[in-house]
Amino acid sequence: MILSLLFLSLNLSSLFRLSASRGSAADRFYRSGDVHVDGIYVRSGRQLLAGENFRMTEEQYIQMLDKLAQGYMSNFDLDKAIKDFHRRCSNISRIYSIGKSVLGVPLWTIEISNMPGKKEAEPAFKFIGNVHGDEPVGRELLLLLANWLCDNYKSDPLATLIVDNVHLHILPSMNPDGFALRRRNNANNIDLNRDFPDQFFPLNDDMDLRQPETKAIMNWVDDIEFTASASLHGGALVANYPWDGTEDKKRKYYGCPDDETYKFLATLYSGSHYNMSKSTEFPQGITNGALWYPIYGGMQDWNYIHHGCFELTLEISDNKWPNASELPTLWEYNRMSMLNLVAGIVKTGIHGRVISSDEGKPLPASITLRGINYTIAASKSLADYHRLVAPGQTYEVIVTMPGYKPKSACVDGDRAVTIDFVLEPAHGNDSQVLEGSGCYIGSKSRFQVMEYMPEPQLQLYVLLIILISAFLCLAMRKKSLRSNHHMVNQRHSPQPKRAAV
Structure with a gap:
């Protein structure tokens, strides 16, 4: 004991809302490449019902999203915001690029830690935003998260816990090209959340055919051993956990070996959210991916299978592209969830x-x-x-x-x-x-x-343990000798006789 102690759905304001990014029932009718079909709205590989009398051309769609994008950071603005953050908070951050998009846009990443860039025996967590180009809320909230941690470090216990005990990596935009093009897929019209190797089917096994954004993520996770992760999406309000697919492609609950742990993590996020856990569609605001609807080639399952990284897919806004005026509210709704999820990897486990x-x-x-x-x-x-x-x-x-x-x-x-x-x-x-x-x-x-x-100190500590053990043994031996000597003296001194009964 002594030794142990020592070493111790897209929204156009009031007009309409489109369905979820991860999806709804309509998402099962998967088609790729179309933008408009009579009576049906097909957006970036997702077929969404939009009403009998509703028609939208691709040009109208782009114009609509351009209006919605007002108030959001452009890719240029995001680049500047990341660099401004690092200049302001250089004592607890570094910035680096994990690669480039199809169109050559750097995938800038922020690391936040009290020892940024140093290898420590601490868990690492990553947030990824804007996986789908038309779901931009995540990229905005992740910059707000970084700045909040900087502003509250050493004054707020939760901020201090995270900065001092976790290496937090933030990739605000995985798909800057899709954002600029106002569409779900990247510049090659590929859904990046279907571009990872799959456990059930031989999808995306050819490295040469993978998108540069996907390769960048895979190399990043090879380099940094992340304990946990979350990607931020839009179009629903739920915390999604593995498995995302099933062997027979049927829609059903299909849990991974760590199903209970994943449910705990998902509930940790939804329970800290303003209203996610109150969902009438998803009990407790969480869902197994395959039960919601199966997908294949997803990033979430790949992280867990190949790298031991517990990743959640977080749908953080009912609307894919809400008006920018709603961003402060969405930040307040999600702030404690994001903080508690990161802090959870050191508070438990x-x-x-x-x-x-x-x-x-x-x-x-x-x-x-x-x-x-x-x-x-x-x-x-x-x-x-x-x-x-x-x-x-x-x-x-x-x-x-x-x-x-x-x-x-x-x-x-x-x-x-x-x-x-x-x-x-x-x-x-x-x-x-x-x-x-x-x-x-x-x-x-x-x-x-x-x-x-x-x-370098391990051998020194082992030697120190031996020396301390020897010292303690000698001290106990001396104490034992003194005790024996005292007992001998007592044995030879006159003692009153006990009466016989």
């Missing part, structure tokens, strides 16, 4: 590092929870891991690494827990299979709880 007992070096081990068929990996550089879980359960964490004996520990999912695993090398015929449940709550022999430490 299981965190720590995996190191070797012989050299104290970081190990990029595999982390699993007994009973959940899903594995995440500790980072390659610092071997830190961040495993999100649903509260209300006890979890057995199992850590494995080739060449080392596995270890496990039991944790309570109701609060954030930090556990550093120290793995011993496996020699000869040593078993690398974990025997028994390994679930011993409070057993410090199964795990060690320590504060994060930089890699």
Whole structure:
């Protein structure tokens, strides 16, 4: 105990509203490339019913969106706003581009942290806005979020918690070309949220055919090991979670291995929202994607499957393109949801590092929870891991690494827990299979709880542990000798005889 303590639907104002970005029942009739069909409005790959007497040409559609775009940042304005933010808040931010769009527009990203650009044993979170060009609310709210964090750092506890304990990355616009063209798809008329590799069908497997925006996201996630993520959409009001598709293409509930954790994260967002959780269409304001309607090649499922990143698809506005005068209200409705979702990855979950007992070096081990068929990996550089879980359960964490004996520990999912695993090398015929449940709550022999430490200091800390242990042993031995001496003195002193009964 002493050692542990030491190391511790598009809206034209009052005229009409179009249906959801992720969709409605009409979205199942998927057609691509058309803009207008008699009696039916087809927008960027989504076929939407618009009334018997309603007709709109492509030119009228563009003119309408141009009017709606008044008051929104142009791509030039967004570029300037990002750079202005960094100049104002350079102490907690950096800006970088993850790539370029089809038309060569940089995909500028903001990182917010008390140590921006530095690798730390902390979770990373990313927000992505404007995946679809005609859903611009997200790009506006993400700039407001960045500025709010800058303005309230060190004065607001939530802002300070996020900046000090999370590396937050914000990509305001994934699809600047679609925004400029006033359409859902990118400049090549491809829906970017259908352009990722799919788990059920051989879609988008040819890297050469992927869009540059998609490639940029994939390279970005390869480079930074994100714990969680959210993409911001418009046209509905709901927090959507995996799976997005089904093996048989049928519309039904189809949960991923971490279904309970995803429902917790989705509820965390909807419950903090002004009115999302009051939805009459979606109980609690959340939905499984495949139950709403199946899609394939989506970004959300790809993040979880290939990188252990828990991503939500957030529909944050009933209208795809509301009047700019509504943006301050939409910001207030979504602000606490966005903040609580990011803060949730440090307020809950299981965190720590995996190191070797012989050299104290970081190990990029595999982390699993007994009973959940899903594995995440500790980072390659610092071997830190961040495993999100649903509260209300006890979890057995199992850590494995080739060449080392596995270890496990039991944790309570109701609060954030930090556990550093120290793995011993496996020699000869040593078993690398974990025997028994390994679930011993409070057993410090199964795990060690320590504060994060930089890699160069690990060996020094191990040596320090040995020295402190030796000191404590000597102190206890001296105390024992004094106690024995006192007992001997008492034994030789006259004692009154006990009466016999």
